Amino acid sequence: MRWATRFRLLAVLSALAGSAAWAATSSSAPVPANLVARDNPGDSGGAILLTWTPADSGSLPSDSIHIFRAEAPAFEWKQLAATTPSAGRYVDQTAAAGHVYRYELRSGGISAAVSEPASSRDNWFRNERANSLIATIIFLIAVLGSIAMARSGKPLFIRKIAGLNAVDEAIGRATETGKKVLYVPGIQSMDDIQTVASVSVLGHVARATARYGTDLDVANRDPLTFASARETVRSAYLAEGRPDLYREEMVNYVTYDQFAFVAAVSARMVRERPATIFLIGHFFAESLILAETGQSVGAIQIAGQADPTQLPFFVATCDYTLIGEELFAASAYLSREPVLLGSIRGQDIFKALCLIVGIVGIVMASFGNNWVAQVLLTR
Amino acid sequence: MSFDFGRVALFIFFFVVPVIGIALGLRSPAMRSRIPIITAFIAGMIPILSLYIPKGFLSGPQGMSPRLDRWLIIVAGFALLLGIVNVVQNNSRRIARRDAGWAFSVVLLAGLLVTGSLGIWGAVSGEGIGFRADGSTTPFKWIEDRFFQPLQSTIFSLLAFFMASAAFRAFRARNTEATILLVAAGLVMAGRVPLFELLAAPFPALQPSAASVSLFLGGLTEWIMNIPNGAAQSGIIIGDALGAASMAIRVILGIERGYLGLGAGE
């Protein structure tokens, strides 16, 4: 009984002491002042930045300051968030653009500071992407500078790409055997840069087939690519002075469904047995079916894709494969136009810069300094 | 009426400018190739600018950049009509000339007609092309479930067979690189499945050892996928991104014209 009484007395004393401590701390709680609300700079709107003079929080909990918001015209206060007096800033990410709000900081239920009305709006520059813009500008300088150097007549070196060297030989083989060249420009639309690169290569291939009088068959899965490929091939035959050899059926639309397309093209390979097959562009799961069927009919196959997913299948089944950026360099490589070669050089200069920055970043990170990673972080 | 700067700008860039260009081009052939290049420049710059300029007229939900995205879908829809016309023309020609396999062209055109009609009827009648309100399937969905899905799965499953024949032919120790490829592929294939448990299935006493070997191979496979593979993939992705950016700059600035069918100097 005595122990129970002592325990009860201890509990009551602890509670009183706690309340006294709380009263003591709350009565001397630091009061944030000079609350300013304004549009959060460098974003697309929808955010208001609150700043106030930070005050020392001491041992106060992390939610001792409550932020209230009221919207015009009713201006009814509603709690938004809680933070510490020492934070000094808060970004309200839920402010609707163009709406007027007022903010209030309350400490212990008492209003400490009220802001002037503010509203969010979109700004002219997204601050968080400054690093990306600087990198883009450096890239542009590298590319345009190299193009200018190429225009001035300075010879530019580009390494050998076996797949592209074999293009003429492959078309020549089709000419000798009297069989056709089959070209598949990927299954994506013209908004995919790999398809644009492929249609550029198709232009070169079409000029070669026009020159040698070889039959060409371009099978398309996407309607926009079909329209673009048709114009490219027609122009190529005109430019070579062989419009008589151009036939409408050369560039044809098959179907939009991925696997129906590959079934139709595979059947075409088996029936018509082209001597040369180009699989250049953006492919997905159908890549192996096409390449393996082409291999089974004994065609010489040149494949190319930037996306790494399907590359292993092309490497395993095709005679030549353009890997990654070799696809984008193809039009420059085949045409040997100095201006295009210059852009390849510019891209390589930037890649070297990326390599150096990467190595510096890795070394610094190994010593616990993540500054490079923080600078490169893009939102 | 509020002034929608974005809409007006798009109208000027993609209607007024091309029309003026076409009119000028009728007199001067050199102008004809300029208009697509100018249009490509504008169409390329708008999304790039919207990346850095968060103003509503450019990158907001009704801004120029998202509007261009939506226009692409509409243009692709019209281009699909072009494609369908081409399919019908080619197959009709094949039937008329009784070329080899002309009967299959009849099947193709019949399928196109039937499925297309059912789809259009579904849209016009309001029933849609999925489930009806009472839970029954529309004719279009019936064709999709009974023909389209099984055929798609069948063609996709060909990959298993082709992968086996490609692996059998490609993974030969011809030279150093081919040997490395062979060993890595073998380790990953063995590490991804409980292969040794399968081989030791008739010998229960060997199961614990088989499990240990599988565990080791699994760890090795993870290492191969995370470290050498992860590094190589990262390198290719970075190279791709730079190559794509370089190609995009060439297209936007009109330096690259092969995709328009124009050659050097045109």
Place this chain on the structure above:
Amino acid sequence: MAKRPSAMDRFLEWTLNLDRRWIYLLVAVSVITPIVVPIGLPVTTTSSTRSAFEFVETLKPGDVAWLSFDYGPSSAPENDPMAEAFLRQCFLKKVRVVVIALYPLGGLGLANNVLAKITAEFPNLVYGEDYVNLGYKDGAAAVMRRLGDNIADAFPTDVNGRPIGEFPILRGIHDIKQVKVVFTAATGLIGEYWITQVHAQFGTPVIIGPTAVSAPKYYAFLNAGQLVGMLGGMKGAAEYEKLLRAKYPELDRFYGGTRLFTATKGMDGQTVLHTVILLLILLGNIAYLRSRARRRVTDVGGGRGPAGTRP
């Protein structure tokens, strides 16, 4: 005089020029046999799947998760089990799920089927409160950008045409930033867009369940911290099922029987197939190396290669 080839040499020569149709037959038998005669092989888990599972385990009741069906019928055997396992885990933890489909050809049909199947296992779930199906929208990347601003912009109604304002699950969820995790069961590029558009721009954690062929690419994103987990192909789905069964034994009734397809059962076929392919590759290499050695011996002995050319 050249030595007559032995029976072994003739067999190896035949192997070297093996007609691919024998390979196709072996593959068919390898895949069909475990379906007819289930083996029940064990599954070992990998760190990428474990981190995905553990991340979902940290979610609290009432949190909102996002499941996107970014695949079509062709990869359903790989991706369906992933989506099913994720839904089961969320519903057991009373995590609320928003379902969408971004894959144009068949994605919505699969979403409807999987959702119908799993919600039938949890009869107490209420549509609109515990889960909702917002249907399909075209233009994946553009949709994701709009989700970052306002979900109602991208999906103003659910799959049945009801305004999303009616659903309690979406009250308090204005945009994708308030969602605790996005799980994308994907084939092709759409899965990658969730990483480069949504996680990179809005910070929402992403778990990806790609097909096995795409999985190697995502290790780079996983190592860079842009993914909180990955289920690589059917193996990843089988690993997730194993983790799920270990944590929630009540799910054994779905994964233990032989009638329903699960990734764990599919792994039997994959294991047999891998074994057969590896044996074929081994045989092919033995044949190749033996024929190369024989050609060298013939050369040293003064013979010529085929058609008088050097081998």
